[in-house]
Amino acid sequence: MQSLRPLSAADPASDVAPLFELDGLGFSVPGRTLLGSLSLTLPARRCVGVIGHNGSGKSTLLKILARQQPASAGTVRFEGKALGDWSDRGFARKVAYLPQQPPPATGMLVRELVALGRYPWHGALGRLRQGDRDKVAEAMALTDVERFADRLVDTLSGGERQRVWLAMLVAQDTGCLLLDEPISALDLSHQLETLGLVQRLSRERGLSVVAVLHDVNMAARFCDEIIALHSGDVITRGAVAAIMTRDELLRIYGVEMEILAHPRNGQRLAFAR
Amino acid sequence: MRAEIDSGSWLAAPSSGGILPLMGLAAACLALVGLWGELQPSQWMMGLFAPEASDPRQMAFHHALLPRIFIAPIAGAILGLAGVILQQVLRNPLADPTTLGISAGAHGALVAATLFAPMLLDFGRETIALCGGIVAMACVFAAAGGRRFSPLSVILAGLLVSLFFGAGASALVVLNHDYLTELFIWQSGSLLQSGWGNTAKLAIVLIAGAAATALLARVLSVLDIEESGARSLGVPLAAVQGAALLLALLLSTAVVASLGVLGFVGLAAPALARRSGARTFQQRLVRSPLYGAAILSLTDQIAQILPLAQEIPTGVATAVMGALLLLGLSGRASAKADLPAPPPVHFDAGHRSAFLACLIGIILAAVLGAIFMGRDHGGWHWSSIQELSALWLWRVPRIAASFAAGSMLGVAGVLMQRLTGNPMAAPEILGISAGASIGLIVLLLIAPAVDAGWTILAASMGGTLALAGVLLVGMRSSFAPQRLVLTGVSIATLCSGLAALAMTSGDPRLGGLVSWMAGSTHRVTPSGAALALTLAAILLLVAPLTARWLDILPLGSGIARGLGLGLGKSRLSVLLIAAIATTGATLIVGPLTFIGLMAPHLGRLLGFRRVMPQLIATSLIGGALMVLADWIARIVIFPWQLPTGIVATLLAGPFVLNLLRRARR
Structure with missing residues (x-):
């Protein structure tokens, strides 16, 4: 946190209640420290992009937030309660997580996969109520996957499949989505489509989103705020305009970048010099 | 992308000198002690060249003890050579006559020929064994070929083919009770000898095989680089691979024909050679047969001195050892998902009721x-x-x-x-049934006269323990498919080794085991x-x-x-x-x-x-x-x-x- 400085008076994190609070979070495997000592808060109801070079600890951070891995040092609180104190299903009702490479859902129909999102609510033996069915239908409508409802997931294209996984997350009906490189395997049009959907969900339904993204321009286009990691530490964070500067990008990626304004909407674009 | 099971740093790590001299020395010492027990050293020259026909000790020395001491390193070297060739051709560090099903095929063919068409044996046991080996290997390739011989597919297909031929051979054996014991002992790989015939035959095989390998060595070493690379160097790939495979088949089936199945020597020898620092193919080619010879000699000597009521067949000992080795190797296999997914099935849901009917x-x-x-x-x-x-x-x-x-x-x-x-x-x-069998065998050994309840308990415990073991290994690799399969294969191999050990022990308590194992x-x-x-x-x-x-x-x-x-x-x-x-x-x-x-x-x-x-x-x-x-x-x-x-x-x-x-x- 030492390297962190307030970037502007209107620090986006300050005007909403914190969702995640990280205190001295560290993660190391024998012989390597993946995350140093992270202390930061993540705001609710915002779309936060996490960027950084390969091996900077982005995915590790997200996995710890999603309770996929226990941290090796420090504490993480979600809604004021330490992660370890949440029950499995209780946490899954609050936070949904999409891993970097969603597994092949061999032999499942789209409808069935989306319905799995209701597991945290009905559990192993609970009855499937009308409310659950409604949530599934709503999620499929929101993500526009209704027309594939009766197709097998493994017959869909990459972009369609990613939308189906997002539909499952939406059906989970959580206030928070954690997405690990949701567009890394997609072509450009599907990248735009998927991130557009995420942004729309965040805005329309007031979801908190934390997404690991590789492409700084994509992060700038779709996120409200950007957190940059470098070698397992937060190197900088702030609103898009504050990050998309030559100096900041040089610090993040170690590459000289130029910034241009988008000819249509004035949005900043970065490219390597 | 082809996922290789990499040989891993553990195998490639050059360790100081290797344990070859040590193993050889130990085997030699044990052999000398064994000889001493039979005959005074002063009579050894006479026992070797001109045994006194009236002296049973000299006859045993000349016709049983000495040939056994010589045949072990020869057979081991042949198997080591076959193993290193197979591993090179298939670029698969787990390839071996046993894991590829060759041994099982050769053995099955010999059992069938012995029982149904003994006159075929006039063509020579080697020919029949070779035919069986070729058939088994063809099955493995047909099954695994669709996946371009990815190492794990080959091993899995090899396991299935082995089990299949094994079941066939067992069926034949069960049908012919008269031969049962003898066939069983032979099938478990015994080095007992009664004369110099086999030794001489295998020595010729080894010399011929070594000569043929020397001719192929340089082209084979090109296979260290990827296949496409080898092709671009102008190597007639298919011909070389075919010739090398045929050579490996000839070598390994010759051993099966003479001595039965001696599992996993061909797997262990190249692995030890690599561990001893043999990095290039030429180095492995030289050291693997040496290690094979040392492994088999030592195993055979140890099998002879174990304090058991009846000597265990050497093949059983090598199988148990091989299972443990496979477990060690599989622990280091890379964790990439490599197992085949089944072909997707698209069925019209409307037909379901018809199918059900x-x-x-x-x-x-x-x-x-x-x-x-x-x-x-x-x-x-x-x-x-x-x-x-x-x-x-x-x-x-x-x-x-x-x-x-x-x-x-x-x-x-x-x-x-x-x-x-x-x-x-x-x-x-995944080795659960094998674990259940192990549980049952152990129970029968420690408490022979028990009722059904205990049997169920022992089998359940064995099964659960095996499963727990598989999962423990699997958990660390988040259930990477091939890790699970290889662990399961190892446990299954261990089980069949133990079962064979129990059965050949001639222990009357285990009488029912044979028919139970067959189901x-x-x-x-x-x-x-x-x-x-x-x-x-x-x-x-x-x-x-x-x-x-x-x-x-x-x-x-x-x-x-x-x-x-x-x-x-x-x-x-x-x-x-x-x-x-x-x-x-x-x-x-x-x-x-x-x-x-x-x-x-x-x-x-x-x-x-x-x-x-x-x-x-x-x-x-x-x-x-x-x-x-x-x-x-x-x-x-x-x-x-x-x-x-x-x-x-x-x-x-x-x-x-x-x-x-x-x-x-």
Whole structure:
């Protein structure tokens, strides 16, 4: 946190209640420290992009937030309660997580996969109520996957499949989505489509989103705020305009970048010099 | 992208000097001590060159002891050479005459020839063994070729082919009780010699093989780089590979023809050579035969001095050792997903009821056929109701028990495949049934006279422990498919090694083991059958409680955790059900059938995708298959009977191999 400085008076994190609070979070495997000592808060109801070079600890951070891995040092609180104190299903009702490479859902129909999102609510033996069915239908409508409802997931294209996984997350009906490189395997049009959907969900339904993204321009286009990691530490964070500067990008990626304004909407674009 | 099982730093790490001299020295010392025990050193020259025909000790020295001491390193060197060639040609550090099924094929061919066409043996045992080896290897390649010989597919296909040929050979052996013991000991790889004939023959094979290898060595070493690279260097790839494979086949089948199956020497020798720092192919080529010679000599010497009532066949010792080695190697295999996914099936949901009707019809036909149809001295016979009142006591229990066993295996198969997200997982392949057998063998050894309850307990404990072991290894690699399979293969190999050890020990307590391992159902009592059916019914009622877990678990731990599924609890519950089901079935039909692998796929092919329908359909299919196997076992060689387990393996084997062949890349 030492390297962190307030970037502007209107620090986006300050005007909403914190969702995640990280205190001295560290993660190391024998012989390597993946995350140093992270202390930061993540705001609710915002779309936060996490960027950084390969091996900077982005995915590790997200996995710890999603309770996929226990941290090796420090504490993480979600809604004021330490992660370890949440029950499995209780946490899954609050936070949904999409891993970097969603597994092949061999032999499942789209409808069935989306319905799995209701597991945290009905559990192993609970009855499937009308409310659950409604949530599934709503999620499929929101993500526009209704027309594939009766197709097998493994017959869909990459972009369609990613939308189906997002539909499952939406059906989970959580206030928070954690997405690990949701567009890394997609072509450009599907990248735009998927991130557009995420942004729309965040805005329309007031979801908190934390997404690991590789492409700084994509992060700038779709996120409200950007957190940059470098070698397992937060190197900088702030609103898009504050990050998309030559100096900041040089610090993040170690590459000289130029910034241009988008000819249509004035949005900043970065490219390597 | 081709996922290699990399040899890993553990194998490549150059260690100081290697343990070759040490092993050789130990073997030599033990051999000398053995010789000393038989004859005073002063008489050794005489015993070697001109044994006194009237002195039995000199005769034994000349015709039994000395040839055995010489044949061990020769055979070991041949196997080491075959192993290093196979590994180089297939670029697969787990290749070996045993893992590729060559030994099993050669052995099966020899058993068949001995029993049915002894005159063929005039062509030479080597020729017959070679034919069997070629057939087995062709099966392996046909099954694994679709996946461009990815190392794991080859090993899996090799395992299946080995089990298949093994079942065939066992069926033949069971049919010919007179030869049983002798064939069994020979099959377990014994180095007992009565003369210099075999030694001389193998020495010639070794010299010829070494010469041929020397001719091929340079082109083979080019294979260190990728295939396309080798082709661009102008190497006539197919011809070289074909010649090298043929050479390896000739070498390894020659050993099988003379000495029986000496498993895993061909796997261990190159592994040790690599560990000793042999980096290039030429280095491995020189050192592997040396290590092979040292391994086999040492193993044979140790097998001779073990304080057992009866000497264990050396092949059993090498098999046990090989299983442990495979376990060590598999722990270091890279964790990339490499196993085939089954071809996707797109079935119109509307046809499902028609399929279901068909299925129920087939099952009814199988059960009714099994109850009513039989053979008597006059031929086929359809029993009337009146006759049945006398027959039912004989037929119904074994049919019921077979059905229960098949259905439990089917359920266990579905559970395992869904738990691991791995279509080739099955109770048999993951070593659960093998573990159950080990439990039973141990129980029989420590407490021979016990009732059925103890048997069930011991088998369950063995099965659960094996499963726990597999999972422990698997957990660390987040259930990477090939890690699971290799661990399972190792446990299965260990089990067959121990079982063979127990059987060749001649211990009367283990008399029933042979028929149980083969899977006989003809001793099932009505109460036993009722117990089995009850267990199957209970499991079928309990398993659906895990249905939602089974939907989520195949998606992997990331998704499962994200959905708030308690992984430890759910995995353990599913595993326990699977272990109990497998154990129950294993007690009835023995450790080897492929029903637990086959039935879930049949259910899937019929369009039952969801958990519940798949569970029910699979249990019915498994049951029907087992009843069918039992019926065939009863009638095919009337008035004798085959063990049901063997028939089931022979029925399901081709299906399973075909499944592997068609598997999607």
